[in-house]
Amino acid sequence: MFDRQLLKDKIVLVSGGRSGIGFQIASSCLSYGATVYICSRKKDKLEEAAEKLNEIGPCHAIAGDIRDIERVKEIAHLIKEKSGRLDILVNNAGGQFPSAAKDISHNGWNAVVNNNLNGTWYMTQTMANTFFIPQKCGNIVNIIANIYRGFPGMVHTGAARAGVENMTKTLAVEWSQYHININAIAPGIIKSTGLEQYPPELLKDVSDRIPLKRLGTTQEVADLSVFLMSPMSSFITGETVYIDGGQRLWGDVFEF
Numbered sequence: 001m002f003d004r005q006l007l008k009d010k011i012v013l014v015s016g017g018r019s020g021i022g023f024q025i026a027s028s029c030l031s032y033g034a035t036v037y038i039c040s041r042k043k044d045k046l047e048e049a050a051e052k053l054n055e056i057g058p059c060h061a062i063a064g065d066i067r068d069i070e071r072v073k074e075i076a077h078l079i080k081e082k083s084g085r086l087d088i089l090v091n092n093a094g095g096q097f098p099s100a101a102k103d104i105s106h107n108g109w110n111a112v113v114n115n116n117l118n119g120t121w122y123m124t125q126t127m128a129n130t131f132f133i134p135q136k137c138g139n140i141v142n143i144i145a146n147i148y149r150g151f152p153g154m155v156h157t158g159a160a161r162a163g164v165e166n167m168t169k170t171l172a173v174e175w176s177q178y179h180i181n182i183n184a185i186a187p188g189i190i191k192s193t194g195l196e197q198y199p200p201e202l203l204k205d206v207s208d209r210i211p212l213k214r215l216g217t218t219q220e221v222a223d224l225s226v227f228l229m230s231p232m233s234s235f236i237t238g239e240t241v242y243i244d245g246g247q248r249l250w251g252d253v254f255e256f
């Protein structure tokens with residue numbers, strides 16, 4: 001789709017790159033010439049994914065939890081030792097569970113906010129301070145969610161992702177002096193591994209409630225990610241791009 005040399009010599013880190021959307025982003029980056037690091041918590045599955053990705057191009061696995069700031073610093077250190085620099089960070093790791101707002105426990109709320117907001121922040125600040133700011137060059141893509149109309153049925157992730165969207169705008173301005181572009185992607189419902197944890201009844205007939213009458217694909221999210229990390233989008237920063245088949249304009253998909 002794009003020039004095969006588009007990301008030649010770029011070093012990319014994809015959090016949550018062992019599965020679903022993150023795996024496809026890693027795969028696309030490799031096919032456009034990048035060297036890719038993937039990180040996530042489950043070491044065995046992560047290494048299995050890296051082995052598959054290595055068939056496309058150089059891919060390294062570093063296990064770690066984005067909520068653990070010390071481990072995040074170690075991840076940065078390991079990349080520095082091996083590659084000397086980082087060009088692009090994709091904050092894709094995250095997760096949530098559907099629940100009516102009134103039923104969410106204190107722990108449930110904290111777990112989602114800690115993962116999707118704090119973990120993303122630890123990765124962003126650490127990679128910027130270690131690489132992008134001293135290099136005076138960098139690119140960050142934040143995968144958030146469709147929060148256009150709030151997020152009925154998942155208030156915790158809606159709040160956390162809105163935090164990341166606001167962070168994206170702030171850093172686009174503060175870090176413009178270091179030539180760091182930062183944008184967010186807000187996927188609607190994407191046919192990906194993340195959907196497997198949702199009860200089937202929640203997803204029944206869900207395509208009918210999306211104007212384009214289908215779910216998105218991981219490839220479509222990966223193509224948009226590649227566009228946002230490439231020179232084709234060099235004048236875009238602080239933006240959130242929705243990739244949702246028009247769902248945000250039509251209505252909510254889940255009923256609670």
Ligand SMILES: NC(=O)c1ccc[n+]([C@@H]2O[C@H](COP(=O)([O-])OP(=O)(O)OC[C@H]3O[C@@H](n4cnc5c(N)ncnc54)[C@H](OP(=O)(O)O)[C@@H]3O)[C@@H](O)[C@H]2O)c1
Binds near residue numbers: 095190
């Ligand atoms: N699929 C959709 O429709 C959709 C829509 C909107 C937004 N999203 C978001 O897009 C991202 C990817 O979604 P997906 O469908 O591809 O889901 P997925 O397959 O469940 O991917 C999530 C990835 O994040 C990793 N991860 C989760 N918590 C982590 C942590 N604390 N530290 C490090 N890695 C962590 C997981 O690996 P480990 O288990 O090994 O840690 C996994 O590889 C997620 O943030 C998701 O919430 C998805």
